[in-house]
Amino acid sequence: MTTLVLSQLLNGVQYGVLLFLLAAGLTLVFGIMSFVNLTHGSLYMLGAYFGATAYNHTSSFLLAIVAAVGGCIIVGIILERTAVSRLYSRDHLDHVLVTFGLLLFFNEMAQIIWGTQPYFLPVPSWLDSTVNLFGITYPSYRFAIIVAGLLAAVGSYWLIHKTRLGMLIRAGSVNPQMIGALGINIKFLNALLFGVGAALAGLAGVMAGPILSVQSGMGEPVLITTLVVIVIGGIGSVSGAFYAALVVGIVDTLGRAFLPMLLREVMARDLANAAGPAIASMLIYVLMAVVLAIRPQGLFAGAKK
Template sequence: MNGSLLLSQLLNGLQLGALLFLLSSGLTLIFGIMNFINLAHGSLYMIGAFLGATAYNASGSFAFAILAAVVGSGLVGVALERLIARPLYRHDHLYQVLATFGLMMFFNELASVIWGSRPYFAAVPQGLEGAVSLFGSDYPVYRLMIIGVGALVALGAWFLIQRTRFGMLIRAGASNAPMASVLGANVDLQKTLLFLLGAVLAGVAGALAGPILSVQSGMGEPVLILALVVIVVGGIGSVRGTLVAALLIAMIDTLGRAFLPDVLRAVFDASVANAVGPALASMLIYVLMAVVLAFRPQGLVFSARR
């Protein structure tokens, strides 16, 4: 096995894991702590990608692109919480799924109307378009930056939920909202702020993914499916579990797509191996989820609500 190729694929797995964590951390907090299923979370990722790409192409400033994604996705997230989520908190999950699924379809059509149905591209920001040498292997600076952002967000999210008064109040409101309200906590405001945090993280993930992926309508659905797998495997409501599961699933997918075809060529023709390898790598993710649900349904890490 080529050591340089292995290192590059490991770093690719870390980069994908960082993006998955940025998206999944907000989703697991909303689902695990607020007990609200938000299938429109992938749309917030798409909104962040479109706004970030548009802002960068218009201004040439990557900082402005991130700011546009943060503000835009945050405002949309707050609007969704106020207008859609809040009336549905006390209803069955089926109502939440139907409402947010409809929102997902709405945002896909809205994106097609505004930006068109063709993919929309954004260049890698100036100053981040080069590569650095790591143990004799060149790796893009931009992808390393994504890994660093994911690490910082993981540390920040864990500290916010586990070590701050805001996090304590959020967990108290999730466990017993009436009691927390009687003790003086503004539970409605806390839910809005938590929804805002999840929307911002999804928007940042989309803005960071824009320069390395094609930005297009519907791009939120595939990554939403992966994010749902991540929060189930890691433990719903657990930031640590989400980080562990995001990295594990990203590594399985990345390394499987890179090396399973080579392994299968020992048994099958090259054309068959090239087709079956990536498909098998994708299947392994869902096999992992099935195993976790069967033997550890609470996830790899206990949720923040326990």
């Protein structure tokens, strides 16, 4: 039983760091630029497709990562310059309507280019093994996702808190007019920030490729969960997104693993197997509702960014 609990905890952490890769970029764009970007899920999907296509042509997972991250940066910057930048002065409803339309466009475009059948990105051979963690064997690739997510978290913290660019980003989130008056190109800063968010989404997509099927529309479910992470962690807080992503990942994973087992003690096995996953899928939304009731600004909004 201990082995099962530890294994599921690691799965929860792995899911959490994938959520963080998405949430970090989205919370920066939402919290700093005050832009609701529903196309973030499409960038995640495109990262998976770019990575799978590159791997099928080169058989190199490292090149697949480069293609996913680079491709999403290009798409993100083009998207920001051609569409998003025109909406900064509009209200959030316009943001939602336009980016939802773009999300549908990218889903249809993916079906036209890659077809309706799922793509599969295999686990690279050099990670197709296991590692020993806390006395249990754990897939090397899932452990690599955890490491990649932690490195992204450290890199995001360094970028925001230890660099001049991060200083400008933090200042721009408080008073963008003053930053512009001081001669800083706020348009370039916004495009760069959007590109960073797109890069993290692409990295999340290509890392998720070997454990999920790559298909059109794969970004919507994870986008909803990512928005839950942002609400729990605090809008605009990268550190909050990290902690909240871990909490959501662990709660969701443990709920799906152990709720059916617990329910079998009080109801029929078939009913427990059906009710367990359904209740588990509700847990993160119940958690979000509790957080909104107790601390509407988010659990970790005190140390913003």
